[in-house]
Amino acid sequence: MELDDRKKRVLQAIVDDYVATNEPVGSKSLIERHNFQVSSATLRNDMAELERLGFIEKPHTSAGRIPSDRGYREYVDSLMKIDTLSQKEQQEIESRIAGTVDEATELIKNAAHTLSEATGFISLSMSPRLRKSFLKQIKLLMIEPGKALVVLVLSAGVVKDKIVRIPNFITDEQMMQISGAIEKNLTGKPLDEITLVTVETAAKDTEIPSALLRQVLYEAYTAIKQADQLSIYLEGEHKMLAFPDFSSMGRARDLLGTLSDSGMVAGYVNEMENQAAVSGKKDSYMIRIGQEIALEGLDDCSFITATYDMGDTVFGNIGVIGPKRMDYSSVISKMDFVKKKLNEELKKLT
Amino acid sequence: MELDDRKKRVLQAIVDDYVATNEPVGSKSLIERHNFQVSSATLRNDMAELERLGFIEKPHTSAGRIPSDRGYREYVDSLMKIDTLSQKEQQEIESRIAGTVDEATELIKNAAHTLSEATGFISLSMSPRLRKSFLKQIKLLMIEPGKALVVLVLSAGVVKDKIVRIPNFITDEQMMQISGAIEKNLTGKPLDEITLVTVETAAKDTEIPSALLRQVLYEAYTAIKQADQLSIYLEGEHKMLAFPDFSSMGRARDLLGTLSDSGMVAGYVNEMENQAAVSGKKDSYMIRIGQEIALEGLDDCSFITATYDMGDTVFGNIGVIGPKRMDYSSVISKMDFVKKKLNEELKKLT
DNA sequence: TGTTGGCACTCAGGTGAGCCGAGTGCTAAT
DNA sequence: ATTAGCACTCGGCTCACCTGAGTGCCAACA
Numbered sequence A, B: 001m002e003l004d005d006r007k008k009r010v011l012q013a014i015v016d017d018y019v020a021t022n023e024p025v026g027s028k029s030l031i032e033r034h035n036f037q038v039s040s041a042t043l044r045n046d047m048a049e050l051e052r053l054g055f056i057e058k059p060h061t062s063a064g065r066i067p068s069d070r071g072y073r074e075y076v077d078s079l080m081k082i083d084t085l086s087q088k089e090q091q092e093i094e095s096r097i098a099g100t101v102d103e104a105t106e107l108i109k110n111a112a113h114t115l116s117e118a119t120g121f122i123s124l125s126m127s128p129r130l131r132k133s134f135l136k137q138i139k140l141l142m143i144e145p146g147k148a149l150v151v152l153v154l155s156a157g158v159v160k161d162k163i164v165r166i167p168n169f170i171t172d173e174q175m176m177q178i179s180g181a182i183e184k185n186l187t188g189k190p191l192d193e194i195t196l197v198t199v200e201t202a203a204k205d206t207e208i209p210s211a212l213l214r215q216v217l218y219e220a221y222t223a224i225k226q227a228d229q230l231s232i233y234l235e236g237e238h239k240m241l242a243f244p245d246f247s248s249m250g251r252a253r254d255l256l257g258t259l260s261d262s263g264m265v266a267g268y269v270n271e272m273e274n275q276a277a278v279s280g281k282k283d284s285y286m287i288r289i290g291q292e293i294a295l296e297g298l299d300d301c302s303f304i305t306a307t308y309d310m311g312d313t314v315f316g317n318i319g320v321i322g323p324k325r326m327d328y329s330s331v332i333s334k335m336d337f338v339k340k341k342l343n344e345e346l347k348k349l350t
Numbered sequence C: 001t002g003t004t005g006g007c008a009c010t011c012a013g014g015t016g017a018g019c020c021g022a023g024t025g026c027t028a029a030t
Numbered sequence D: 001a002t003t004a005g006c007a008c009t010c011g012g013c014t015c016a017c018c019t020g021a022g023t024g025c026c027a028a029c030a
Helices: A005-021 A027-033 A040-052 A069-079 A087-097 A104-119 A172-186 A196-202 A210-227 A237-242 A250-260 A262-279 A328-349 B005-021 B027-033 B040-052 B069-079 B087-097 B104-119 B172-186 B196-202 B210-227 B237-242 B250-260 B262-279 B328-349
Strands: A122-126 A135-144 A147-154 A159-165 A232-235 A286-289 A301-309 A315-323 B122-126 B135-144 B147-154 B158-165 B232-235 B286-289 B301-309 B315-323
Touching (some): A069 A328, A087 A328, A104 A122, A104 A315, A122 A237, A135 A210, A147 A210, A159 B158, A196 A210, A250 A262, A250 B237, A262 A315, A301 A328, B005 B040, B069 B328, B087 B104, B104 B315, B147 B210, B158 B210, B172 B196, B196 B210, B232 B262, B237 B250, B250 B262, B262 B301, B262 B315
Antiparallel strands (some): A122 A232, A135 A147, A301 A315, B122 B315
16 A cells, blocks of 8 residues: 555655644645645545545544654655754764763763753663673772672773672682683683683682682672673653643653663663564664553653664664654754764774 | 740641642631631631741632741741651661662662652762772773773772773883882872872882873872762652642753752752751751752752761762652651661671 | 535634632621 | 631632634535
């Protein structure tokens, strides 16, 4: 079922107008704004057809039409043309991202911040997926009796650390020994191939009493595992309250309530990424619209995410969450540009 | 100007009722709920007097009275009696805080989380003020050419680190040398006594070419300074949307908008703490009500904070932000208990 | 077959009148 | 100092009404 040309134009015009005005758009106002060379009655027929096909819907009988989720979907998939950013916008974004910080995590958050400022929506950033990155260094640093710091240096220039408890009477030299042994045997291994067993065998030719050893190794292991946990960072939640789309308080509460469970959101974004990966259609961005989003309270939102890249199969996501009634073209072009700049900066860091 | 006994009771009853019902309270309903041994007309006289004195006010002519900021102030200062928590509540809180994590930062966030859950309000936690804490260890760890990790171990068991850039051709041994020299000379110094000069003199008897040295020392210095920066963590913002007090969307937006600038909030809490310190009346908690709060959009809120303690004059704050129409007694008792448990746990960590 | 003008119908939202009731201030009596 | 009584206020609710933008459908036309 293909839409004929005029119907496409009609759908496009409806989305554009509705996004711009936040009012259901009727056949008459459609004629006024766009110069279709036909009468309003003809458009009414087209609109009836579009409604039958599920692209648009009526809030109530005697109102204009608004795009349905499917209508937005059609719009982003084949109707819209992506904006190019003005020089000024590009500069604005560039100056915020370029050369600001030396650390990947900060850089990524910074990019997300820029994105939120540029779009006026909520921005999100996911920490890099480190499963596939490999260990470049691991150090156990004695802090005080019973307490040590595990420092991991991963490929892609990421550093993680964690304070752990260790047996009280372990000595500084013993720790150095363990540290050295682990490092020697684990360096170069991808994180997802490191198991408790790997860690234990890595340290088996030290002369530390095994009771002591076990606990230290276990803590080192959990530190490693913890390093590849995904975390998400959201910013600009309050901006959603400014949109009439969420003026009903109930919706606003549901939305912010769901977003406050960052673990859930992170899981969802992760799943989006995975699905995109298996489906093979790895676009430069991913979009989920309205009900397509399997999170409570996000029916009126859209998710748009992109992937940033840190080399060595290490990557993560940045994105925005906005009302589904948004200017997709503008948002996507902004996100694309931010992503590009972010990737450039990340490359410089390695 | 002292209130006579009955007027005190009237004010107290008005606050209690208004907090419970969120409706302006009138003379008649006051008689019904509380057994004053006088007529409603008498109460009306009292209420007129209380209004003249600024403790209560009318939303409009023909409505009951609601407490003014000053009324709440009088209430918390001299009228309310602090609840004691039920066994069950105590256990609930205790089980969430006790023995959960090994790291101070996590523990504090966790306490704040518990507080938000227990009260249903926004909770806040400030990072410990480390200016007065002293350096127990400082290590420079070579990560890769051009990049190093500065690890600081402070008294009170806090560990901070930062990735810094260093000259590319500096060697591992040179780093160790610098690291050793700094550590030897700076250990035991309070953070606020460490300046760039201190750091530079600490390393002056190494044999590293001074051009290289300078950059490393500078980076080490910024890492140290960065360690005592205050940071704040807010949680549960979305919960405020559930209160009728913020149902007007405009207010909600102002509130969340202001809170999204965490630097500003941190600065404010810090200032509160300082003022309490100089005024000398160091209570177990601090309260700011309504307009007393010098932050935009918080006119309808109250801040309640307490101080946690990590020994060695290192301390920070936890607290809640809720509608000023809140059950102060219950909130304060909860916060007090959480604070107590947090302090106990922090003590165990050192 | 696609397009058009015309017409009856629908319905959300705004307006204004009217009523209700909780609450007040004031006054005169106790 | 307290109380009973009374006139007055005013926010909020309900109801009826109107308006206007928009629709669906039909008959006519190219």
